[in-house]
Amino acid sequence: MGICENNPEESYFANVQVPMYLAKAAKGRKLICFSSDQVYSGCDDDGPYAEENVKPANVYATHKLEMEQRVLDIEPSAVMLRAEWMYDMETTKDNYFTLLNKEKAVYFSSQEFRGITYLKEVARKYGIEFSDALDGVVRCAKDYKII
Secondary structure, eight states: OHHHHHOHHHHHIIIIIHHHHHHHHHTTSOOEEEOOGGGGTTOSSOOOOOTTOOOOOSHHHHHHHHHHHHHHHHOTTOEEEEESEEEOSSOSSOOHHHHHTSSSOOOOOTTBOOOEEEHHHHHHHHHTTOOTTOOEEEEESOOOOBO
């Protein structure tokens, strides 16, 4: 998220504009977008949070929430998956999982209790199960609270 804070224009392009282009290209096909549980990051209560109880606290979260709204305006049958920390095993970039396997210190916020989301598992499990009956925002995470 620090990258987004330092480069808000690039964040906007990647997190809002590109998904909007995909929504326009979908032309009625089922579109599934990954959003983020960070849209709850500024909530004052302890959670768990309802889908409509959002309060982004950073540039990344603000852009993800705007993406959800704009994509759903373009393609109302789209699904927005609000996932927790996302990772993929087949990446060269550091992520939650790869950092844990390194022999150096890893620092995380003491203010959050969150799970992690393995992208391929979600795609395998939910990709087949999404039907035309499901649309809108879906929280793809376990209940957690921000303290």
